[in-house]
Amino acid sequence: MISIISPARDKELHMNISGKKAVVFGGTSGIGLATAKQLAEAGAEVTVIGRNAPKPGQLPAGISARQCDVRDAAALETLFESLAPFDILVSAATGGTRAVGPFLDMAMDGFKASFDKLWGYANVVRHGARHVADGGSITLVSGAPARRCKPGQIALSSVGGAVEAMVRALAVELAPRIRINVVSPGTIDTPMVAAQGAERTELYGKMTANNLIPRAGTADEVAQAILFVIGNEFVTGTTVDVDGGWLLS
Numbered sequence: 001m002i003s004i005i006s007p008a009r010d011k012e013l014h015m016n017i018s019g020k021k022a023v024v025f026g027g028t029s030g031i032g033l034a035t036a037k038q039l040a041e042a043g044a045e046v047t048v049i050g051r052n053a054p055k056p057g058q059l060p061a062g063i064s065a066r067q068c069d070v071r072d073a074a075a076l077e078t079l080f081e082s083l084a085p086f087d088i089l090v091s092a093a094t095g096g097t098r099a100v101g102p103f104l105d106m107a108m109d110g111f112k113a114s115f116d117k118l119w120g121y122a123n124v125v126r127h128g129a130r131h132v133a134d135g136g137s138i139t140l141v142s143g144a145p146a147r148r149c150k151p152g153q154i155a156l157s158s159v160g161g162a163v164e165a166m167v168r169a170l171a172v173e174l175a176p177r178i179r180i181n182v183v184s185p186g187t188i189d190t191p192m193v194a195a196q197g198a199e200r201t202e203l204y205g206k207m208t209a210n211n212l213i214p215r216a217g218t219a220d221e222v223a224q225a226i227l228f229v230i231g232n233e234f235v236t237g238t239t240v241d242v243d244g245g246w247l248l249s
Helices: 007-012 030-041 073-083 108-114 116-131 154-174 197-208 219-231
Strands: 021-025 045-050 064-067 086-091 132-141 178-185 239-242
Touching (some): 021 073, 021 116, 030 086, 030 219, 073 116, 086 116, 108 116, 108 154, 116 154, 132 219, 178 219
Parallel strands (some): 021 045, 021 086, 045 064, 086 132, 132 178, 178 239
């Protein structure tokens, strides 16, 4: 027999973001900022965390900001204690260096430094999860190279794969009190790319020419996926791809 969920019951299966407290790491730019804005628009009380203070006018009214380096475990613990309890924890912090190029020619210091993103995420979850309210949600951001690596992307692939594996294991440990998921973007138009004008357009064109959707995604499109896994209470330990068909191209 097929069971039909009534609209009223369906609403009970989704977290009502309005009135919830949200903490967003990497929330002062790019995907993190887009996520913070969408959470605030949905009625959440949002605090963004960045390594650097936001520029004047960078954040909409109603979103507060704090400074913290995700690699500093002691500072993170102090920060979380001051914000606790909260319902939603998102980390889109990049962690600093990203090594690129052929592995055999790569300086190992650069390869190791790329894993600062993983250590940062591990710190955020380790020190933040105990302060997430029952029924809360944690979301981390990975990247399409985790499962389809192009030449020169071994560091991106290794780090992204480690993040996704960590989340699958954490989902088991944190259940049923907290859900944890990954959103994996493809090529996204964010401030991390310094090129401007025609050079920027040409660069993104080359990067996405073979995608099923041949364009760069937007930070807002990734943020929509983050809000989906936050709100859907039947999703945990999952990676949601927002990549324009990168994995199939």
